[in-house]
Amino acid sequence: MKIRQNDKVMIVSGKDKSKIGKVVKILSNDNKVLVEGLNKVKRHVKPNPYKQEQGGIKEIESPVHVSNVRVVCDACANPTKIGYRFTEDGKKIRYCKKCDENF
Ligand SMILES: [Zn+2]
Structure with missing residues (x-):
């Protein structure tokens, strides 16, 4: 989830x-x-x-x-879809598909 x-x-x-x-x-x-x-x-x-x-x-x-x-999303204050991506050290993080901010 x-x-x-x-x-x-x-x-x-x-x-x-x-x-x-x-x-x-x-x-x-x-x-x-x-x-x-x-x-x-x-x-x-x-x-x-x-x-x-x-x-x-x-x-x-x-x-x-x-x-x-x-x-x-905290950054753009829009209801959004969440994506996943990996940082350089391999950590899985969530990001906002609207404004591209991590959270
Ligand atoms: Zn956002």
Whole structure:
């Protein structure tokens, strides 16, 4: 998966389309990512006396499939495609296919 934790991503479909958030979790088995503050769903929560939690409706982030997000490049601030290339000492690095900056 080309997306990494802490990447900035833009959601490209659904109700949060064109919103940008930070990737807080990668779910590589499902090809999904959890984006901070986005793709929230309402969940009914039962009161949990052990954790002193109140019941009710909570909004929690739901994972987004990687095909529905684009990484936002720090350098050009555009949602972009990521490419891979190798440095002179053989390190694999990612780069922005729009502005050609490494990141
Ligand atoms: Zn760029």
